[in-house]
Amino acid sequence: MGQFLLILNVKSSAFLKSATDIRAQSVLKNISSLLIFGGVALGVFLLSRAATGYLLQQAHIGLFLFHRFLSMLLYVFFITVNLGNMIVCYATLYKSDEVAFLMGLPVAHHTIFAAKFLDNFFYSSSTLLLLGLALLLGYGSYFGMSAWFYFFTFAAVLLPFMLCAGLIAVIVLMVLIRVASRIGIRWLLAGIMAVYLSAIYLYFAAVNPVNMVQEVMKHYPDVNAYFGYLDPPFVRFLPNHWVSEFLYWSVSGEPARATWHLVTLYCIMATLVLAAGIVARSYYYRSWAGASEAATPGAARNTLLPVRIMDFGREGTIARPFDALLRRDFWTFFREPSQWLHLLLMIVLLLVFLVSMSSLELRLTQPFLQTVSYLVVFLFDGFLVASISLRFVFPSISLEGDAFWCVRSAPVSLRKLYWQKFTVSFVLIALTAEVLSVASTAMLRDSPLLVVVGACATAFVALGLTALNLGAGAYFATFREKNPIRIASSQGASLTFLGSMVYLGTVVAILVVPLNRYFEFLIIRGTASPGWLIVPLIAVALVTGLVFAFATGVGLATLRRDS
Amino acid sequence: MSPTIEIRGVTKKFGAFVAVDNLDLTVGRGEFFGFLGPNGAGKTTTIRMLTGLYIPTAGSCLINGYDVHRDPLPAKRSIGYVPDQPFLYDRLTGREFLYFVGGLFDMPAALVREKIAEFTATFDIGEFIDKRAEEYSQGMRQRIVLSAALLHDPGVLIIDEPLVGLDPRSARLVKDTLKARTAAGLTVFMSTHLLEIVEELCDRIAIIKEGRIIYQESQSTARRFNGQLETMFLELTK
Numbered sequence: 001m002g003q004f005l006l007i008l009n010v011k012s013s014a015f016l017k018s019a020t021d022i023r024a025q026s027v028l029k030n031i032s033s034l035l036i037f038g039g040v041a042l043g044v045f046l047l048s049r050a051a052t053g054y055l056l057q058q059a060h061i062g063l064f065l066f067h068r069f070l071s072m073l074l075y076v077f078f079i080t081v082n083l084g085n086m087i088v089c090y091a092t093l094y095k096s097d098e099v100a101f102l103m104g105l106p107v108a109h110h111t112i113f114a115a116k117f118l119d120n121f122f123y124s125s126s127t128l129l130l131l132g133l134a135l136l137l138g139y140g141s142y143f144g145m146s147a148w149f150y151f152f153t154f155a156a157v158l159l160p161f162m163l164c165a166g167l168i169a170v171i172v173l174m175v176l177i178r179v180a181s182r183i184g185i186r187w188l189l190a191g192i193m194a195v196y197l198s199a200i201y202l203y204f205a206a207v208n209p210v211n212m213v214q215e216v217m218k219h220y221p222d223v224n225a226y227f228g229y230l231d232p233p234f235v236r237f238l239p240n241h242w243v244s245e246f247l248y249w250s251v252s253g254e255p256a257r258a259t260w261h262l263v264t265l266y267c268i269m270a271t272l273v274l275a276a277g278i279v280a281r282s283y284y285y286r287s288w289a290g291a292s293e294a295a296t297p298g299a300a301r302n303t304l305l306p307v308r309i310m311d312f313g314r315e316g317t318i319a320r321p322f323d324a325l326l327r328r329d330f331w332t333f334f335r336e337p338s339q340w341l342h343l344l345l346m347i348v349l350l351l352v353f354l355v356s357m358s359s360l361e362l363r364l365t366q367p368f369l370q371t372v373s374y375l376v377v378f379l380f381d382g383f384l385v386a387s388i389s390l391r392f393v394f395p396s397i398s399l400e401g402d403a404f405w406c407v408r409s410a411p412v413s414l415r416k417l418y419w420q421k422f423t424v425s426f427v428l429i430a431l432t433a434e435v436l437s438v439a440s441t442a443m444l445r446d447s448p449l450l451v452v453v454g455a456c457a458t459a460f461v462a463l464g465l466t467a468l469n470l471g472a473g474a475y476f477a478t479f480r481e482k483n484p485i486r487i488a489s490s491q492g493a494s495l496t497f498l499g500s501m502v503y504l505g506t507v508v509a510i511l512v513v514p515l516n517r518y519f520e521f522l523i524i525r526g527t528a529s530p531g532w533l534i535v536p537l538i539a540v541a542l543v544t545g546l547v548f549a550f551a552t553g554v555g556l557a558t559l560r561r562d563s
Numbered sequence: 564m565s566p567t568i569e570i571r572g573v574t575k576k577f578g579a580f581v582a583v584d585n586l587d588l589t590v591g592r593g594e595f596f597g598f599l600g601p602n603g604a605g606k607t608t609t610i611r612m613l614t615g616l617y618i619p620t621a622g623s624c625l626i627n628g629y630d631v632h633r634d635p636l637p638a639k640r641s642i643g644y645v646p647d648q649p650f651l652y653d654r655l656t657g658r659e660f661l662y663f664v665g666g667l668f669d670m671p672a673a674l675v676r677e678k679i680a681e682f683t684a685t686f687d688i689g690e691f692i693d694k695r696a697e698e699y700s701q702g703m704r705q706r707i708v709l710s711a712a713l714l715h716d717p718g719v720l721i722i723d724e725p726l727v728g729l730d731p732r733s734a735r736l737v738k739d740t741l742k743a744r745t746a747a748g749l750t751v752f753m754s755t756h757l758l759e760i761v762e763e764l765c766d767r768i769a770i771i772k773e774g775r776i777i778y779q780e781s782q783s784t785a786r787r788f789n790g791q792l793e794t795m796f797l798e799l800t801k
Contacts, residue, residue: 312662315672324666328652328659335654335695402650406711409614409646410667411639482653560618 048138062223074240085169167272367519393469395487471551573622584774597765643712647723649704651696682710701728
């Protein structure tokens, strides 16, 4: 226990030192973080309160249905925390130099496991915790709950709920690492992805939200009753159900019924803590050693890939330094499982998005609703592009890593390096974004003009987001961190993502009024001038130009810093 | 002898801390220059300024007459650099890494191929050349980094602790290679703590302490320390 506390103490001291650093740059960073995170938390709080109010007061869906929606949201939240912890745990528990160092000391393996798990849990879940708290405050403030409710629900409900997700992730991970030596990591990762996608699909197929809404709304307007009989039986065994039930009975003024669900949650959490301890005692060291000793695939595997064109020994058709950097980036990307696996996951998400879009009927007769549907689709495209940029473009400078010395000491202009990264990233991001934009707006059966406008706005957004993520990635570069996932989930990355959201919001704000006028003319008078759309596009181009110039300026200036 | 390396009034500050203070040094063509000093004296900082990794707070570093910071590309074309920590791209094989470095120096692939074959034999790299760097020992990393530094036949070799992690056979290989290359006109600027290496290899030395040169030989002389360099070093740096 003493060693465990000592390790935690050292880690929390390091965190506090960094948080209370009084150097101008650090203070500025901390204040910016506080402002941006605070702003987002405030936005989530207001949205949560407004959504609760709208659904209960205007849509009259009733408390039961509202909490079933909440339960679905919590399920997705649970899966997100679980998956996030599993991915980051792999890096922190199996690939960390710190673990290798601690393993060489007379410290029990399960102590190392416990300390690193907690470190990982709070590191990978802090942003989600903040969002969860903001959601909870918005929800609670609608019902006029006391301060005690927030504190209790956050500390005693939300935290254990997320801890359950993290514990399941780490238990599964330890077992999987042991199994991986037999079936191979690639098949294992593909299997995990299939299981998670199936879990989401099966849950929603079983819960059948459309059917539930229809069943409940049969009782409209007297829907404020408990319709628990509509729940499929297996749902009662899920933590998201316990939390939503706890909230339902708490706001319904029946704390005794709420308590039972809390007791269930605690029992499961205690069981999972125990199980994680047992699995860690039996498996952690052996799985860590196995992961460390595992023979890495040799170069012979390259021949299996249909990408001989990227072999280093081949003469390239483009200028040598650019060519060499391109080949290096290609191979280091596709040999890093966390990179190609995430790429695969993103592609699946994009396909799911496009398939969902194809089944939606969003061609509406009211101008404002048509504007909203068009912009929601545009915003969702933008959100996906922002996520892809954050995950793959933001870490690209940091991933130069400790070996950056060899580029910096070579006769290669760092500007060239920067533009090489920008060009490759922009081409790939813009291609993805355009496919999304054209496919989704065409699926909505929008006019060719709207498809072109969407494509142009998307091209600007792709340019802005690529520049923003590359520039910020250079500014917040952490060359010592080898794991791209940790880089893309660092504080700098969170700030960049929030910056991307602000930029996207600005683009949407520029488009909303002219687009609405365009739809008004089109739907009411049957014809509309393209001028309504061209002027805002010019404004979007100007904003993008500013973002591009600022981010690129910062990125290039940062690269000139000492390394 | 015209200077290949010139360090003119270089100062490097990190905040209020002065790591290198108004340093002046010149190294002539074909010289093997030993740069010595206790831990934290400013050796690595100086080397990092010479290779363009750090920007001097004041002064300038010239390689073959080119300012490393104002005119970096021609300066860097003639440098081979071996850092104190031989970091490589873990996911690339040694061969791929050498091709990559060759590409950065705009070398044709055929020439790189020849060089790789040469260095694989010279540094006894063997089959490790086609294994990924994540499998390498410290010594193997050092051999690959040294091969990368010599790949483009640089006129100047800047080495920070060249023999760390090498076994005696590899160390001998490296020393012999450096000797032969210096005889052929290569200028070497080497920082090391191993005084016996300095005695064996260096034509001229300078000792740095707390960012300032405290001892510098003005011209190349025949080796004359006769095992007394350690005593002299300890006396000067105490």
